[in-house]
Amino acid sequence: MNNQKKNRLIDKAFSVWGFTSSLLGLIALAIFIGDILNTGLSRLSWEFITSLPSRFPNRAGIYTALLGSAWILVLTTLIAFPIGVMAGIYLEEFQKKSRFANLMEINLSNLAGVPSIIYGLLGLELFVRAYHLGPSIVAGSLTLALLILPIIIVTTREALRAVPQSIKDASYSLGATKLQTIWYHCLPISIGGIFTGVILAISRAVGEAAPLIVVGALAYVPFAPKSPFDSFSVLPIQIFNWISRPQSGFTVNAAAGIIVLLLLTFVMNGLAIYLRYKWQKKVKL
Amino acid sequence: MSFITFAPSQQKYPKTDSTIYPAMNLPKYKITIENVSSYYGTVQALKDINMNILPLSVTAFIGPSGCGKSTLLRNINRMNDYIPDFRLEGSIKFDGVDIYSKFIEVENLRKQIGMVFQKPNPFPKSIFENVAFGLRIQGIKDKSYIEHQVEKSLKQTFLWDEVKDNLSKIGTALSGGQQQRLCIARALAVEPEVVLMDEPTSALDPIATAKIEELVIELKRQYTIVIVTHNMQQAARISDQTAFFYMGSLIEMDATSKIFTNPSEKLTENYISGHFG
Numbered sequence: 001m002n003n004q005k006k007n008r009l010i011d012k013a014f015s016v017w018g019f020t021s022s023l024l025g026l027i028a029l030a031i032f033i034g035d036i037l038n039t040g041l042s043r044l045s046w047e048f049i050t051s052l053p054s055r056f057p058n059r060a061g062i063y064t065a066l067l068g069s070a071w072i073l074v075l076t077t078l079i080a081f082p083i084g085v086m087a088g089i090y091l092e093e094f095q096k097k098s099r100f101a102n103l104m105e106i107n108l109s110n111l112a113g114v115p116s117i118i119y120g121l122l123g124l125e126l127f128v129r130a131y132h133l134g135p136s137i138v139a140g141s142l143t144l145a146l147l148i149l150p151i152i153i154v155t156t157r158e159a160l161r162a163v164p165q166s167i168k169d170a171s172y173s174l175g176a177t178k179l180q181t182i183w184y185h186c187l188p189i190s191i192g193g194i195f196t197g198v199i200l201a202i203s204r205a206v207g208e209a210a211p212l213i214v215v216g217a218l219a220y221v222p223f224a225p226k227s228p229f230d231s232f233s234v235l236p237i238q239i240f241n242w243i244s245r246p247q248s249g250f251t252v253n254a255a256a257g258i259i260v261l262l263l264l265t266f267v268m269n270g271l272a273i274y275l276r277y278k279w280q281k282k283v284k285l
Numbered sequence: 286m287s288f289i290t291f292a293p294s295q296q297k298y299p300k301t302d303s304t305i306y307p308a309m310n311l312p313k314y315k316i317t318i319e320n321v322s323s324y325y326g327t328v329q330a331l332k333d334i335n336m337n338i339l340p341l342s343v344t345a346f347i348g349p350s351g352c353g354k355s356t357l358l359r360n361i362n363r364m365n366d367y368i369p370d371f372r373l374e375g376s377i378k379f380d381g382v383d384i385y386s387k388f389i390e391v392e393n394l395r396k397q398i399g400m401v402f403q404k405p406n407p408f409p410k411s412i413f414e415n416v417a418f419g420l421r422i423q424g425i426k427d428k429s430y431i432e433h434q435v436e437k438s439l440k441q442t443f444l445w446d447e448v449k450d451n452l453s454k455i456g457t458a459l460s461g462g463q464q465q466r467l468c469i470a471r472a473l474a475v476e477p478e479v480v481l482m483d484e485p486t487s488a489l490d491p492i493a494t495a496k497i498e499e500l501v502i503e504l505k506r507q508y509t510i511v512i513v514t515h516n517m518q519q520a521a522r523i524s525d526q527t528a529f530f531y532m533g534s535l536i537e538m539d540a541t542s543k544i545f546t547n548p549s550e551k552l553t554e555n556y557i558s559g560h561f562g
Contacts, residue, residue, distance in 0.1 A: 096369070097369050164406070166402060166404060166406035167406060167408060167409075169364065169400075169402060169406065170402065170406045170407075170408065170468070170471070171408075171418075172364065172367070172395065173362065173364060173395055173399060173400035173402075173472070174395065174396070174399070174418060174419035174422065174471065174472070174475060175392045175393065175394075175395040175396035175419060175422065175423070175475065176392070176418075176419075176422045177392055177422075180422045184418070184422070185408060188409075189409065
């Protein structure tokens, strides 16, 4: 076998290997979704969504957990979005090179890798105990905001870095200040990327259970939360609680709950993809 | 030369003698570069440059890649300010005022010394907004004034007839040559006195290049133009003075006709006759 033939064979083998690898993930996801739909779809109904928790599986619903998740989603976004984006803009555009800056960079990338339960412990000490917020929605949102801040900061910086230097040069050369350049050019160009990152980070926050369990979210909340200072439950915790029960009825409930949670994250990811597509089309460089 | 064009810019600077008696003390040169050395970190890009740039003329910077001509051009409107570790020694005077002095607001300076870049870089906005941007950031709200300036600038760059029916079209959708003329119009809209051009035709085809060259010759009636070029025929065609740079030093600067026919330095002659570079 000559060299060229051998190389071509390696080429082929590599692409087959790559294709199988990508298929594997897809198949696993398909099996998982099929199984969940098979178990839970029959249980899914308007009544399931609007019922309070109960110790009888066929009467129990996700109403309070869903509302808790919605509260968490909105509050976490309100807290994390402005802080994360501002920090990202500062670090990318304003920060001068220094030892302190390097330290901050290393810290940020490390923070993105810290296990979420550690954030839960931090939230418990800081927000629940030190600030006396109790096991409330605010405490949970603040904790989750901390958890997703590094992700938002990193994606904001990446989106800003993608703005061509030539556009910034053009702006500066016309007498624009740094802030004007960022506001009129960098942000409009990178906003799609920023939103995408923020939405993906938030959809991760919505799926988190561990840090909220530590903060003190409850599995059984017999009333809908009315203010940010109420105690709460969220979908992942509700699902976790149902799965750990012996009655088979609750397993079905858990599957139905998973469908709702998946739908929620799929919708958010879809929104992120749509935004990215829409803004990328607008700014072709 | 008309003194009226010089006077307004002086109001933005701290008072010097020339603002009190403009007609008497007006400097002969638009830009004076004195003992300028500049560094990127520890790398020295320019070595002790001295030169004078005449008003209402075209000055060409030529030389092989990496000779420092672009660095010097970008020093004139302080575009290197944002590069970390950049350092400049010596002084650059614009109408007799040191532009690196702490009294200078760099944004004001850049309104008077505009710039056109190597690759056409229109904003991903409409043609109208591209040209209007420089005025908008100054806080100008007068719609009719902005429209007037946009039309005037687009006419100056011979682009008006080509785009007047679709000013709302996105600037990046124009052809390369049109984009570059749009960028020149954008620079002219804020009424600068000097226009710096950094190899403005290197990304364009010959026909678009010819149009830009024509435009440059036309523009020198109102503006002082400094152009960096790799194309020596271009320098010969359009410039009045030519400066030849080599390895960060200014080797020779003289009237273009003299540089291209009878240079004083051997190095210049070798470069122009194509022996290196």
